[in-house]
Amino acid sequence: MTYAAITGWGKCLPPAILTNHDLASMLDTTDEWVVSRTGIRERRISHVGLEELGYVAAARALAAAGLPGSSIELIVFGTCSHDDQVPNMASGIQRRIGAQPAAAYDINTACTSFLYGLSTATALIRTGVVRNALVIGAELISPFMDWSDRDVAVLFGDGAAAVVLEKSDEPQGVLAQKLGCYGESREILRVQGMGGLYANRGVLYGVTRWQFEGQEIFKRAVQGMSSACDDALAQLNLKADDIDLVVPHQANLRIIEAVAKRTHVPMDKVYVTIQDYGNMSSATVPVALCDALEAGRVLPGSLLMMPSFGGGLSFCAHVVRWGARTKPIQVSSVDLPPNDRTALEIIRECLARKQRASAEAATPAW
Numbered sequence: 001m002t003y004a005a006i007t008g009w010g011k012c013l014p015p016a017i018l019t020n021h022d023l024a025s026m027l028d029t030t031d032e033w034v035v036s037r038t039g040i041r042e043r044r045i046s047h048v049g050l051e052e053l054g055y056v057a058a059a060r061a062l063a064a065a066g067l068p069g070s071s072i073e074l075i076v077f078g079t080c081s082h083d084d085q086v087p088n089m090a091s092g093i094q095r096r097i098g099a100q101p102a103a104a105y106d107i108n109t110a111c112t113s114f115l116y117g118l119s120t121a122t123a124l125i126r127t128g129v130v131r132n133a134l135v136i137g138a139e140l141i142s143p144f145m146d147w148s149d150r151d152v153a154v155l156f157g158d159g160a161a162a163v164v165l166e167k168s169d170e171p172q173g174v175l176a177q178k179l180g181c182y183g184e185s186r187e188i189l190r191v192q193g194m195g196g197l198y199a200n201r202g203v204l205y206g207v208t209r210w211q212f213e214g215q216e217i218f219k220r221a222v223q224g225m226s227s228a229c230d231d232a233l234a235q236l237n238l239k240a241d242d243i244d245l246v247v248p249h250q251a252n253l254r255i256i257e258a259v260a261k262r263t264h265v266p267m268d269k270v271y272v273t274i275q276d277y278g279n280m281s282s283a284t285v286p287v288a289l290c291d292a293l294e295a296g297r298v299l300p301g302s303l304l305m306m307p308s309f310g311g312g313l314s315f316c317a318h319v320v321r322w323g324a325r326t327k328p329i330q331v332s333s334v335d336l337p338p339n340d341r342t343a344l345e346i347i348r349e350c351l352a353r354k355q356r357a358s359a360e361a362a363t364p365a366w
């Protein structure tokens with residue numbers, strides 16, 4: 001049988017840090033509220049575009065796998081915050097890593113995009129269509145944030161990470177998965193202003209309004225992630241006890257704790273990064289995976305479980321067997337261009353640009 005082992009991994013976090021205290025200087029919120037309700041203490045704000053974040057993560061993952069970009073046969077870019085809709089993000093990465101003429105496509109299932117991408121890339125390797133793949137989860141949410149809405153502005157951050165998959169005869173990589181979607185609830189998480197519905201209707205691109213029913217999303221997230229974990233484990237006749245480490249989507253610490261309780265996994269087997277990065281949508285799980293590897297929490301042969309949920313409302317859980325190597329083969333020298341602005345300065349510049357553009361346009365006709 002053919003499997004798709006994860007042989008490389010790399011992350012890219014922009015350096016500018018936005019703390020809860022920074023947010024409290026521009027919004028009616030407090031560090032105490034954000035920490036107690038979400039577990040988030042700070043998040044990153046990017047000074048570069050999405051392709052740059054994804055490229056640096058990709059270069060680091062390729063180095064960790066010891067593979068040149070030119071050997072990659074498939075690039076899957078998971079995101080909901082594209083630089084452009086056309087051309088797609090994956091083709092930009094293909095050009096940057098020199099992987100012509102590899103297949104290159106984007107996936108958008110919001111926060112689950114990386115894991116959905118992992119599923120499709122694994123399937124194409126296991127069925128012999130390609131021999132390897134680069135799967136990226138990257139988001140640049142800050143330019144699309146409504147910085148006047150405290151319900152959402154405190155939750156999200158920017159970041160990217162990538163993995164390299166290679167064909168293997170060993171039972172490694174994704175062994176079982178459950179993918180699903182609660183389409184009937186799709187309106188409870190909606191970002192208006194980012195699509196064709198708004199084209200030529202006086203709405204400025206990037207001026208968004210977030211429709212966000214936090215408590216309903218919370219309930220559906222716990223339900224979807226827990227049931228997907230149970231389903232993926234059952235496919236392998238495994239129990240929660242057999243899992244060495246859970247690397248979940250990080251949207252709210254209380255959601256993570258509720259899923260752990262429902263699936264009977266103790267919190268010391270759950271890897272939590274939300275305090276440092278907030279919710280980076282599709283980048284959250286692969287960044288947490290990279291951090292867990294760096295922290296020595298992923299051991300040779302570890303069995304990992306990765307549950308996630310996002311807009312749609314999509315949900316999923318993957319059971320992944322790690323291989324023998326937990327250290328990178330090489331370390332990439334690729335890095336982001338330097339940044340001399342604070343996170344608040346980056347946000348204020350973005351707001352000033354929007355204000356200038358708004359002054360020249362009609363009022364958004366939602």
Ligand code: UT7
Pocket residue numbers: 028029030033034037038111150151154213214215217218251252279281309310311
């Ligand atoms: O990856 C998918 C993305 N989506 C999610 O992850 C969302 C999942 N949902 C959640 O994480 C939680 O529901 C939230 C963190 C969004 C909200 O937590 P909550 O415990 O459900 O709070 P709430 O919405 O019930 O609000 C409680 C109070 C309200 O005030 P009143 O009506 O009780 O006076 C809010 O107006 O907290 C207020 N509030 C805030 N206060 C200070 C809401 N946001 C803030 C804020 N700072 N940032």
